[in-house]
Amino acid sequence: MEPVFLIANGDLRHSANVATWEEQARVEGEVTKALLSLGASVKRGHAFDPGEGHGFIKSQKHCIEVFREIPCNASIVIVEAVWQYSQHLLPGLLGHKGRILTIANWSGRWPGLVGLLNLNASLTKAGIEFSSLWSKEFDDEFFLGGLKTWLDGRNVRHDMSHVQSISNFAFTPQVQRISDEVTTQLGKEKAILGIFDEGCMGMFNAIIPDELLHQTGVFKERLSQSSLYFAMTQVNDDEAAGVREWLDQKGVRFHVGPNEESDLTDHQISQQCKMYIATLRIAHEFGCAAVGIQYQQGLKDLVPASDLVEGLLNNAERPPVYDRRTGRELYADKPLPHFNEVDECSGLDALVTNRVWTKLGLDPETTLHDVRYGEDFTVDGSEEFVWTFEISGAVPPKHLVGGYRGVVCERQPAAFFRLGGATIKGISKPGPLVWSRIFIEENQLKCDLGRAKAIALPAEETERRWELTTWQWPIMHAVLYGITRDQMMARHKSNHIQVAYASSEETANLALAVKADALRRLGLQVHICGENHGLN
Numbered sequence: 001m002e003p004v005f006l007i008a009n010g011d012l013r014h015s016a017n018v019a020t021w022e023e024q025a026r027v028e029g030e031v032t033k034a035l036l037s038l039g040a041s042v043k044r045g046h047a048f049d050p051g052e053g054h055g056f057i058k059s060q061k062h063c064i065e066v067f068r069e070i071p072c073n074a075s076i077v078i079v080e081a082v083w084q085y086s087q088h089l090l091p092g093l094l095g096h097k098g099r100i101l102t103i104a105n106w107s108g109r110w111p112g113l114v115g116l117l118n119l120n121a122s123l124t125k126a127g128i129e130f131s132s133l134w135s136k137e138f139d140d141e142f143f144l145g146g147l148k149t150w151l152d153g154r155n156v157r158h159d160m161s162h163v164q165s166i167s168n169f170a171f172t173p174q175v176q177r178i179s180d181e182v183t184t185q186l187g188k189e190k191a192i193l194g195i196f197d198e199g200c201m202g203m204f205n206a207i208i209p210d211e212l213l214h215q216t217g218v219f220k221e222r223l224s225q226s227s228l229y230f231a232m233t234q235v236n237d238d239e240a241a242g243v244r245e246w247l248d249q250k251g252v253r254f255h256v257g258p259n260e261e262s263d264l265t266d267h268q269i270s271q272q273c274k275m276y277i278a279t280l281r282i283a284h285e286f287g288c289a290a291v292g293i294q295y296q297q298g299l300k301d302l303v304p305a306s307d308l309v310e311g312l313l314n315n316a317e318r319p320p321v322y323d324r325r326t327g328r329e330l331y332a333d334k335p336l337p338h339f340n341e342v343d344e345c346s347g348l349d350a351l352v353t354n355r356v357w358t359k360l361g362l363d364p365e366t367t368l369h370d371v372r373y374g375e376d377f378t379v380d381g382s383e384e385f386v387w388t389f390e391i392s393g394a395v396p397p398k399h400l401v402g403g404y405r406g407v408v409c410e411r412q413p414a415a416f417f418r419l420g421g422a423t424i425k426g427i428s429k430p431g432p433l434v435w436s437r438i439f440i441e442e443n444q445l446k447c448d449l450g451r452a453k454a455i456a457l458p459a460e461e462t463e464r465r466w467e468l469t470t471w472q473w474p475i476m477h478a479v480l481y482g483i484t485r486d487q488m489m490a491r492h493k494s495n496h497i498q499v500a501y502a503s504s505e506e507t508a509n510l511a512l513a514v515k516a517d518a519l520r521r522l523g524l525q526v527h528i529c530g531e532n533h534g535l536n
Contacts, residue, residue: 003043004035004075004151007066009084009119010056012202012297019415020082021054023110027081030138031103035077038148042077045070057088067092074098078119080112081105085202086122093128100128101150106136108373108388108468114495117371121205121493125440131156134489142486158490162483163448166526169535171517175510179517182355186217186522193218193339193347194288197225200297205439205494206343212445216522218348221286225299231278232271232303240273246319251405252397254422261418264411268304268420273319276309279338280321280330290351292342295392304421305412307393311424313338314365315396334358340368340394340496345438349447349498352522353436356515357500362507365396366500367428369476371492372469374485379455385485386455388465389476389497393423399501400426400474401456410472428476430456431501432508434515435480438524439493447519448491450529451481451512452499482530491529509533 008024010017028044035042046066048055057063070076075098078089093100100123104116113134123130131150135143146156171179198220199207210220244266248254257263283291291313293299293306312318313336320329337354339347350366357364369389377386392412400406409422433452438445457465457477466475476499480488502508512528513535520526528535 001039001041002074003041004077005043005045005070006032006077006079007045008056008079009086009089009115010054010058011083012059012085013416014052015415016083017052017054017056017058020110021056024056024079024081027105027112028079031077031079034138034144034147038144038151040151045076060088060091063088063092067096072097076100078102080115080119081107081110082115083111084115084119086119087199087202087204089119090122090126090204093123094126099150100130101156102130102132104134106134108465111370111372113489114370114372117489117492118203118205118495121439122203124493125205127442129155132490159487160491162487162530163491163527166516166520166528169528171513175513175517178356178359178514179521182352182359182514182518183521186355191218191289191351192221192287193344193351194221194223194283194286194291195342195344196223196228196291196293198222198342200294200342203341203343206341206345208344208348208440208445212440212443213344213348216348216445218351221288223282223286225294228275228278228282228293229299229302231282232274235274235277237270239277240270243273243276243319244269247404252407252409254409255411260420262411262414264409264420264422268411269308269409269422271303272306272308272421275303275306276312276319277321279309279313280336281323283336284323284330288336290337290339290347292339292344292347295341300417300419304419305392305417306421307412308409308422308424310338310340310394311396314367314394315398316363316365317398335365335396337366338394340391343368343496345440345494346496346498349436349438352518353498353500353515356511356518360507360511360514362502362511363398365398366498367391367395367399367476368496368498370495371488371497373465377457377461379479384479386457387478387480388469389478389499390469390473392470392473393425395424395426395428395474397424397426399428401429402426413470413472423472424474425472426474427462428454428474430454432505433478433499433501434508434512436498436515437492437494437496441493444525445523446525446527448493448527448529449512449516450483451508451531451533452478453481454478480530481533
């Protein structure tokens, strides 16, 4: 029997690869054990590097070297136990002729499932055929049955019965009128996404080809993070102090300390306040309707993380920033949508959501979350699968319990952010949601949408989930209507999910319908996922 080649993809940051290697090695051992139990022969495609302290593929260059030694028709198993940079693998996988299986651990602390969703979405955009599986212990029937299917030469097929084309629904005259108003305005006036250096964290799936984006009436202004850094140096200390004072008065709690290497410091917060001011001024200069900052690359070597900046930008109520020349407040009383990690799919999504929610008189704030983890939990006497959505801080305070007074700012983990910076930690408020994801498949823009609710869990359960994931980050407890865990994992084309609140279940259903129809009018292929929620 020809061997199955097992490979492991890693982070661009050496510190992250070293910190996570122990868990990756453990998971690889479990997957190898399962493969051997089903009669497979397993060969690792690349060796552990004692000099590096890990056995991950660490770059595109490394990937090309690895795939030179793997037969072009070999079957490949990609094991993901941690976050990974999908771009590392694409040079090897794009021309590979053998079968591909992606596997992730089901863990909050070690988010292989997050890396898997990013990788799967990138493979989908690239047109690479693959199968996918996930498991907690790698000995359950779902995993072993799927693994045997793949080893027998068949692709693993998952239940997609929750996905329905928008063509199955008829929209009311009210929905059609509002969606027409939104899209007509966008088509006439156009809009610009400010892109502070394209392509972040290996998310090939998060880059929209220009020709697809232009069809929606939206265009990219490619900006440089070096320009943002320079603009920060032009913001004086008094201006930054004004932003900090505004936040203090609103009740934001900053957990500061004296050590730059391990604590959140006043200096780090001042730098973030300067980035906030600089971003608004650059966005105004270039006429941007939304912006995206790379967040974990480039600027991380110069300044603290952008989390505090991103969350403030996404909030309608925020510290005022003025144009130096005219004295006019910039983007007054409205969010400047920020798409974390320069995820352009989320940028387009946030822009459309902002227009639809504003037209409906709803709060226009949006959050891009990671699909981070989830477990069953008993809610109101019945067992529900409750997702743990987290992102590293780019959550508008409007989405949190208590608003600004519910915000606690913690230091970003030092292993990932040497220069620190404040997160916006809090608990997402209970309420009706619309969730969505724009993605690229078959060289076409597509979107999945559905309904959900954010719920309150007992304090001890929230703390437990924080300990299982990343305790410094904001958290949302979400129940997706009419979608199982495995259906979501099989279908969702990103590690990211966009969420926006509505004032009631009825208005959430209306917003879902208007947004779906607006995206259809913009040329996207749209699917409703889960329950119909009043759509006919």
